[in-house]
Amino acid sequence: MIGWSGVYHILATPFRDDGALDTEGLPRLVECALATGINGFTILGIAGEAHRLTDEERRRVVETVVKEVRGRVPVAVGVSASGTHLATAFARMAREHGADALMVAPPTGLKNLDAVADYLPIVLQDEPVTTQVNMPAPFIAQVCADLPAIQAVKLEEPPTLPKITRLRALFGSRVAIFGGLGGVYFFEELSRGADGAMTGFPYPEALRAIREHFVAGRRDEARALFYRWLPLIRYESQPGATPGTAVGIRKEILRRRGWIASALVRPPAPALDAGAHAELAEILAAVGA
Amino acid sequence: MIGWSGVYHILATPFRDDGALDTEGLPRLVECALATGINGFTILGIAGEAHRLTDEERRRVVETVVKEVRGRVPVAVGVSASGTHLATAFARMAREHGADALMVAPPTGLKNLDAVADYLPIVLQDEPVTTQVNMPAPFIAQVCADLPAIQAVKLEEPPTLPKITRLRALFGSRVAIFGGLGGVYFFEELSRGADGAMTGFPYPEALRAIREHFVAGRRDEARALFYRWLPLIRYESQPGATPGTAVGIRKEILRRRGWIASALVRPPAPALDAGAHAELAEILAAVGA
């Protein structure tokens, strides 16, 4: 049984400066993230640039990550695709390599969900920006009722807060709820009853510590710590030419931390300008990162 | 000559609980905002629910606000419309009632800008979510070069920060630059060379004080103050079913401050749930508002 709570870290996919997949760098990235005490990994999401990988590169990422993790935390693999057959092929591959769960967003209709439900437990992703599919709370609850393989939902349609309240009223604790959106509403999401966050925020230890305070009833400490990190959380998750801008900032932070060797985002993607580097340095210093 | 700098407060449009325009409440709202030391007003923007007003209601808002302001600060009037004739009619009305400037976003092509440029100075609004028109920096600079009536731009296509840098390189200080987006990147926007912010953030005195520190060279104080207010700035500007959610939170804060009598947003708009009221109370207390 998968423990669907806490901080599921969305893994960046590291590339070399020439754009090739940095398979050799993956184990270090995995270990660095594990060392912060995360509760799980989500790989091959949009922020993992999965839509810019060949099928073989996807396979190598899954194989390498699962092998490195060695069961210490669950690994959920993104399998969203524009068609059922493709999603199923990704799901089969993920299972063959030992993944623990699948993350999937509905492209049109729900056929993909049905199709992958035979393989592994599912995290249902509610992310209308990419999918252009809006799922009201009663609809999500119905889908979860129809498909027992769904064990968690990841909410990314703002505003997420009232949706958490409504979903909890609809399906109780049968399905876990994770916030996304880079953690910008993490404290309020916890207050609304979320079980955790799925985000690639590059200081997962901060989110973990916030949640530990919260779960232990130290609300003031949780809030104060969240507010302390908020300038970076906000800056790191800024919207825009999806996902180039945000992923570029994230990878630059990971590079500064020594978790990855190159901050390269696969093109087309905007490069960080000099101002962004200066802002990042200032914010990291100011929040005490 | 209009002083295009500082905090231009985007005025909410107050309604009574039955949804009627609260013309009687407008003077108080204007005086409350003026008392915080704002540098100008922008009225009839999207956050002013202009698209939900009849032409006659628009007229009453302009007439009442201009009369109450009595030239103490400039008043810019939003005239964006789906056609040139409508935008021109709004511009003519605004001028007849003594407005100082117009704010306009291009619907398709730029005909609207040409058409309203005969009336008053223009603030060009770069807001692709509503207009679905993307304007790269070189394009904006060209438009500003072609239309001398444009005296300021309001940037709301994220990420705004590199765009400020590029626009400054393109048109120097010929055109003023304002940030929008609820002030979420206000400190960085100032660092990039923005002249101020145009937002309806309901504590304009906070933005004013941040900018005063910044302009006086007290960068650390400016940043610290910005960070102190950030939890509220972030919460107040949360995206979603535009503009219902954000406007609803904003109006509830204005109501709590006693600036308006009713927080009603014209339907269709989601109501704030109990959780939102609790969150708001907690954040207001925590930031010391």
Next chain:
Amino acid sequence: MIGWSGVYHILATPFRDDGALDTEGLPRLVECALATGINGFTILGIAGEAHRLTDEERRRVVETVVKEVRGRVPVAVGVSASGTHLATAFARMAREHGADALMVAPPTGLKNLDAVADYLPIVLQDEPVTTQVNMPAPFIAQVCADLPAIQAVKLEEPPTLPKITRLRALFGSRVAIFGGLGGVYFFEELSRGADGAMTGFPYPEALRAIREHFVAGRRDEARALFYRWLPLIRYESQPGATPGTAVGIRKEILRRRGWIASALVRPPAPALDAGAHAELAEILAAVGA
């Protein structure tokens, strides 16, 4: 009781060459359309450029058309708006001037429909391009069940054909069904059970004749006549920069017929190029218009 069948002609709004509303030209346009034997008018739709009229211009259009029609056929007035109050204000104005029905599309949620249902019978418009609201057949049927004021639906989400079949199965003949989309699928829509078409196709007598053949059981004649007109129907309704291109072609045909004095479309709108004029002349000659 309104006869919801046949050809409801969507009235173009005539302008003078300087862009002013051509109120004086409206009676002639109304009479020309009536002389073709249409069954009703729909005014102030998107193809009527309603979103580019001031409130006062809308009022003048309703007043003039209703006065000229003198009850010979029903007049439905478009009241779609971005908010409930505005839609209600339009509905009230339409009723005061003697309109017979309202056409409304839901902007977000369905509040507008509720709000206008107190005034007049409703034609529900299913037009996701402009509204960005998708309404599956079961949802439309439920809305019709909830709101007895809805007497007809106008379908414009392609493909319309299976939707007609599903709606008929869901609500029988309780609600009338009209096709739109310029009549491009008119023959098949009739075969699926549609009661008629709502379109501004500038030869409404052709649609009327096709339907008369169809209703009289002369299927081959109906189909042959539809095919004869199809080159023009197709050309006249070509998609693109909505609604500039299509409305421009339509108005140019109306001008050639002598129904309106100027083919001007309110800007911003693309002008017909020389090629378009030549194509139009060739097609009109070829179909025998």
Next chain:
Amino acid sequence: MIGWSGVYHILATPFRDDGALDTEGLPRLVECALATGINGFTILGIAGEAHRLTDEERRRVVETVVKEVRGRVPVAVGVSASGTHLATAFARMAREHGADALMVAPPTGLKNLDAVADYLPIVLQDEPVTTQVNMPAPFIAQVCADLPAIQAVKLEEPPTLPKITRLRALFGSRVAIFGGLGGVYFFEELSRGADGAMTGFPYPEALRAIREHFVAGRRDEARALFYRWLPLIRYESQPGATPGTAVGIRKEILRRRGWIASALVRPPAPALDAGAHAELAEILAAVGA
């Protein structure tokens, strides 16, 4: 040198009833299309359901088609992808298997075009529905000037007709122009100076015959033949849940012709209802297909 004119047939990708790629059926489909006298193939386009194929399935399609064609006509391979690396990988694969050209649409910016230009001649696809990238005529002309590898453009942003005229004025005959959109404006596109059509219309011999009349100066015969086929062209290309509806109709026609064994479209895709089968039979009979 590739002959960029005439009818380039966009090949459907045949599946078995269980959804597996029907590699065995591909040669027959290729031969049936070749027998109609087409001038080239375009494979792995959107209508070829390429976005629903695994990388290995794409490879098998290219390999099988090129092998079967044996140089009798050019084969262009669609390589559009959400990132440069993926597009490049597809381009490399296409070249390795003997393809003659690439078709590519720009995802964001133009990096993909640069990246694939090293491999083979390019057909630039202007298809904003899928790419959400709008390319005005001067922009397309500039891109073609910058990238000599571009030998043809395929226009699918309606209205295509004025764009053909403007592009011809901008780049003369340096770049070939093809219409798409299922051939709905084929006759007018030829009149505007298009070199041919790229579409998967399942009676390519009709398009070929229309163009032969046109090129030989038999304008009346070309137009009459185009009008004869228009009811089917229109029905076959009807828009909607892209690309399910249109591809489903097309594959059903191919199945009736005996070109493919199964009309299955990879899910999620709407099935043709009984009404669609009846309409298809009626139209095919009426146009004399």
